[in-house]
Amino acid sequence: MYSTRFTFLLLLCLIIPFSLRLMKYEPYPAVLLPSGPQTVKKTQGSIRMEFKQVFGLNPNNNWKRIEPKEFMHPAPAAYLTNLTLKNMGFKELKPHLFNGRYALVNHFFRFHRGGATNSNTEDLRDWLKGRLAKSGYQTSKIRVSTYVNTISTANGEITKKELKEEKYYDLD
Amino acid sequence: MKSTTTWINSINNRFWRTIVNSTATGVESVAVFRIIMGIYLLFVTTPTYTWIADLPKALYTPPIISFVNLLASDFPGRNFLVTVDFLMVASIVGIVLGIYSRFATLAFVILKVSVLSFQYSFGKIDHDIMLPATLACMAFSGWGQTLALVPDKRSKWDSPSKSLSVIAVLIGFGYFSAGIEKAIHWLNFDLNSNGTARWFYLGLYNLQRQPILAPALKNAPFWFFKIMDVVGVIFELTPIIAVLISRKAWRIWLFFAAAFHLVNYLLFNINFIGNGLVYIAFINYKPVYRYVANLTKSYIAKALILAAVGYAAVIRGISILTSQNVGIIFIPDNGNANLYCMLIIWALICAALFITIFKTGKQPVHDDLEVVSPQLT
Structure with a gap:
């Protein structure tokens, strides 16, 4: 049978990553399954949910919602949401944790603080342009719009769509 | 102090003994499972990872605590990923045919976790860890000792019962990690607050998932989502209790x-098929072992198996070089064929597990098991 020492080590290997996830620093690899405990609230027969959507300019100069699967292929379609959450990759420079006092902490967060170099930004633009061209859109601009949708709980249809925020990214 | 240590040791022994009683099968059974797992890895899930090489460095945001955050500063190049893809296919062939299975399994796990670490550096961790974790445990189950072209030598590390018992604990904890936060936020008497509805509408309208039963769920009363909240949390918090109760x-x-996964697939279009493969590790395949062993003695069957594996390996190789997904081997690569194929696999998994409930068999006698092997003691 497994020894107590093994059981204790196994427990540590499970609990430490779980605790880190609770602190928003999910490690990988770790034996963790998806949580997603957020909820929606029903008021007067509807719920309100915020969605970020990506738009491209079609050849007729009209903004059209980009189909995530086609745009991201062969990467998983769900990653488009993460791209929008990351400002389409145009990271903003965030302040150092602990005012940058600890070199090890700075090292760990070096890719999360943002501040991409010019060549990195150029590569990012080229990558986005390539994706847009592949999906049949103009490559000059891309738009990310945040909508607050009201969804009826009677039939699940969107009854109202309010624009909350709109961001344009110049790619030329 | 000594009595406390003795008490802790006795609790520990009782804990593992109970789990072994609930989960143990045998070397012959895990050998059959190795073939099933190999077939799944070779024919059903056929991802390639060369696309990661095309990602710009600006998108490189690895998990803070991951080895790629420590060791790498960009997504890897195409040559590296092509090599990893080919090595993974080679290791899968090793698993399915039983060629140095232990080594092949460990190689596959290391390669898979490495390449997924880079994939998740895009910023999203997909929680499909159960499959590599299961494979890592099964590498020490002795599943390559029989039904293998080049069988593994018996080793003091091999123990199917220990491997399966650790997998059961990992499943229990994995689901606990998913369920505990949900329990805090979802379990209440507020019928107007809901978590499942958020998952559903987020997938439907934001990620543009199109679940088969979406029309039915859109028209379902809101309290139905609340029932799903409660059922989901109960399901996720109970595996460790179930394994401690009985076989x-x-x-x-x-x-x-x-x-639960089949329903999730139908209602939310979330497919955790890898977890399905993990669950069937606990089926006792001993009754079919003899049949499989006889089958693999026939020259015609051997030739057919080698031809099918060779064909799949070639298709996978072409897929890697062209960066084109091939979907499920032998099935046309389109959405509907893939969907129905997945539904059939889920139905088969459910049916096999349902039959297993009534064919639990006697509790294993400890002398029959290798529980006294010195592994990790």
């Missing part, structure tokens, strides 16, 4: 787990 309770939970 039958564990098998009942496994069946409900598979059914």
